[in-house]
Amino acid sequence: MSTAHVTAARAAPPVRAEYERELAPLGPLQAARPLPWHTRLRGHPGTRQALILLVLAGVWEATARWQHNDLLLPTFTATLQALIEGLSSGELLVKTAVSLSTLLEGYALGVLAAFAFTALATTSRWGRDLLSTLTAMFNPLLAIALLPLALLWFGLGKASLLFVLVHAVLWAVALNTLAGFQSVPETLRMTGRNYGLTGVRYVVQILLPAALPSVLSGLKIGWAFAWRTLIAAELVFGATSGQGGLGWYIYQNRNELYTDRVFAGLVLVILIGLLVEGLVFQTLERLTVRRWGQQRG
Numbered sequence: 001m002s003t004a005h006v007t008a009a010r011a012a013p014p015v016r017a018e019y020e021r022e023l024a025p026l027g028p029l030q031a032a033r034p035l036p037w038h039t040r041l042r043g044h045p046g047t048r049q050a051l052i053l054l055v056l057a058g059v060w061e062a063t064a065r066w067q068h069n070d071l072l073l074p075t076f077t078a079t080l081q082a083l084i085e086g087l088s089s090g091e092l093l094v095k096t097a098v099s100l101s102t103l104l105e106g107y108a109l110g111v112l113a114a115f116a117f118t119a120l121a122t123t124s125r126w127g128r129d130l131l132s133t134l135t136a137m138f139n140p141l142l143a144i145a146l147l148p149l150a151l152l153w154f155g156l157g158k159a160s161l162l163f164v165l166v167h168a169v170l171w172a173v174a175l176n177t178l179a180g181f182q183s184v185p186e187t188l189r190m191t192g193r194n195y196g197l198t199g200v201r202y203v204v205q206i207l208l209p210a211a212l213p214s215v216l217s218g219l220k221i222g223w224a225f226a227w228r229t230l231i232a233a234e235l236v237f238g239a240t241s242g243q244g245g246l247g248w249y250i251y252q253n254r255n256e257l258y259t260d261r262v263f264a265g266l267v268l269v270i271l272i273g274l275l276v277e278g279l280v281f282q283t284l285e286r287l288t289v290r291r292w293g294q295q296r297g
Contacts, residue, residue, distance in 0.1 A: 049274075057076045058076075060075075060076045061075050061076040061077065064076065070259065070260070071257065071259055072259070073259075074259050074260040074263055078260045079260050079263040079264050079267060080264075080267075081260070082258075082260040082261045082263070082264040083264035083267055083268060086261065086264055086265075086268075091249070092246075092249065092264070092265070092268060095244065095245050095246050095248070095249045095265075096245075096246060096268065096272070098244065098245040099230060099231075099234065099245030099246045099247070100272075102158060102161050102162070102165070102230060102245065103165065103226055103227060103230050105158075105162060105165075106161065106162045106164075106165025106166055106168075106169065106226060106230070107165065107169055107222065107223060107226045109162065109165070109166050109169075110165060110166040110167075110168065110169025110170045110173065110222060110226065111169060111173055111219065111222065113166060113170050114169065114170050114171075114172075114173035114174040114177060114218070114222070115173075115177065117130075117131050117134075117170070117174050118131070118174050118177040118178050118181065118203075119200060119203050121174075121178055122178070122181050122203055122207060123198075123199055123202070123203070131174060131178065134171075135171050135174065135175060138167065138171060139171040139172075139175065141167075143164045143165070143167045143168035143225070143229040144164065144229055144232045144233060144236075146163070146164055146167055147160065147164055147233055147236060150163040150164055160233075161230065161233055161234075164229055164233055165226050165229060165230060168222070168225040168226050168229040169222040169223075169225060169226050170222075172218055172221045172222045172225055173215075173218040173219060173221070173222040174218075175218065176214050176215065176217050176218025176221065177211065177214065177215050177218050179214055180207075180210075180211025180212070180213065180214025180215055180218075181203075181207045181211050181214075183211065183214065184206070184207055184210040184211055185210070188206055188210050189206065191206070192205065192206035192207075216281065216284065216285060219281070220277070220281050223276065223281075224273070227269070227272075227273060230245070230247065231245075231246060231247040231250075231269060232247065233247065234246065234247025234248045234251070235247040235248070235250065235251045246265055246268065246269060249261075249265050250262050250265040250266065253265065
């Protein structure tokens with residue numbers, strides 16, 4: 001036998017005889033047991049967030065008791081008591097309503113202006129250049145820095161607050177929305193053109209659904225910018241139409257050295273931010289981008 005035949009015989013795998021095996025009959029299917037309640041509770045994101053907040057509250061309480069100076073840093077329990085008293089008396093509820101009404105109005109105006117600029121930039125080269133130029137000019141400019149100019153133009157009232165709120169929201173939402181539109185695959189763009197979609201219909205039916213994760217990110221960033229800008233603006237001049245918001249509440253109590261109330265106002269600002277993030281934006285993401293498979297849960 002030649003060397004080639006020997007090598008081929010060694011390389012060939014052994015051949016096994018075929019056989020049949022009878023499978024055991026399939027029994028009745030059993031429904032999957034639900035996880036225990038404590039396992040589901042540990043896996044819920046809200047539980048982890050609540051645990052983080054409890055740890056932070058414990059660190060705050062321990063630090064305040066170690067420092068032992070309520071004027072500089074009140075304890076968490078004292079702040080919580082001041083928060084409960086402010087809510088039960090209705091004072092904090094009124095301040096919150098004033099701030100949120102102004103915030104929602106300015107936020108809506110800023111979002112509408114951002115979508116208008118983005119739609120123009122998507123459908124026109126001149127619009128794209130306009131948005132790029134304006135964003136490069138005004139996005140680095142802090143909204144609160146425009147407050148003296150707003151007071152000069154619009155006076156001491158809601159119009160000044162709305163002006164700085166629109167500035168805070170407009171550029172963040174426009175930038176994220178435009179980035180999302182530019183990342184839409186060319187296949188989807190060609191589909192829209194094949195159906196004869198142009199202008200606003202092309203933006204609404206093709207670009208906006210595909211770019212929704214970026215749009216939602218811009219909306220969240222715009223909300224955070226607007227919320228902190230409003231509080232900062234109210235700290236400067238506070239009252240609009242004879243009423244002050246949360247920022248004015250914090251400023252007044254700082255002047256009167258009620259530090260626990262100052263921290264109570266700050267805690268309420270944080271709680272409102274957490275509620276908006278959890279109840280509004282996360283719900284919107286769960287109903288849209290996560291449900292459609294555009295974002296991991």
